[in-house]
Amino acid sequence: MRFVLASASPARRAVLGAAGIDPIVRVSGVDEDAVTAALGDPTPTDLVVALAEAKAEAVRPGVAAEFPDSVVIACDSMLLMDFGDGPEVVGKPGTVDIARRRWKRMAGGTGELLTGHAVELFSGGELVARAKDSAATTVxxxxxxxxxxxxxxxxxxxxxxxxxxxxxGLGGWFVEGVDGDPSSVIGISLPLTRKLLASVGVGVVTLWRDQEVRAHPAG
Structure with missing residues (x-):
């Protein structure tokens, strides 16, 4: 059973690596703006889940051919903020000006980091099971x-x-705390991923790297 991460995010890969899984990375290249536009007026949760599903779907043909017995995880994250004029979902700023304006409004406040997850299980090159859900953590x-x-x-x-x-990363200096699952804020919720894997019949412990899960000495 191979574990495929449908994301170029080094943070997601690092979370999985620290948790005993060295994923195969396949980047989806999904046009997130196009997917969002096609959804019409989704709820914030529906949006991040739909984007995760789109990423899993994009890598599906290649994964089925290259890794016929595998499980794929795809994720997408957005921040839900209320700046006083109603909730707003924000993704990647893209430019310094946008990032500056957002941080000016975010500073001293709280937001909800939403991460959509989609899991797909392949057996003999066939898609045999799917699962999806989202995690929310207050920042x-x-x-x-x-x-x-x-x-x-x-x-x-x-x-x-x-x-x-x-x-x-560097942004950690400017986060006072999180209420919920920290791994979800980094980009992939380990507790939710474990549950989704279980729902398609995959025990997460079967995916751990051989001989590389070890206790860390105290201190």
């Missing part, structure tokens, strides 16, 4: 100073990540 942002924000934007890190921040 509490620090009152970042103008100097800190300028420095953070200069790194380029916030431009290509959901909500314009990371928990496991």
């Amino acid at each position: 509490r942002f620090a009152d970042i100073t103008d100097e800190e924000l300028d420095a953070y934007l200069t790194t380029g890190e916030p431009l290509a990540v959901a909500g314009g921040f990371t928990l496991d």
Whole structure:
């Protein structure tokens, strides 16, 4: 059984790696704007799940041919914020100006990081089972100073990540805390992924790297 991650995200790969899985990476190349436009007016949860499903579907033919006995996980994350004029779902800023405006509004507040997950199981090159769901985690942002924000934007890190921040990178300095699953904020919820794998008949412990899951000494 091969484990395929339908994402180019190094953060998702790192989360899985630390949890005993060295995934095969296949990038979906999905046009997220096109998928979003085709949905009409989805709820925030429906949106992230639909985007995850689209990524899994995009890699499906290649995975079925290359890894006939495998399981695929695809994810998509967005930040749900209420800036005072109603809830707004925000993805990757893309530009410094957009990231700056968002951070000015996010600083000192809270948001809900939503991550959609889609799992597909292949046997003999055939898709035999699918599962999907989402995870939500509340993120509490620090009152970042103008100097800190300028420095953070200069790194380029916030431009290509959901909500314009990371928990496991430089952005972690500006997150006061999370209420919920931290791995979901990084991009893939380990608890939810375990449940989805179980729902398609795959026990996560069977995917751990041989001899590489070991106890860490205290201290």
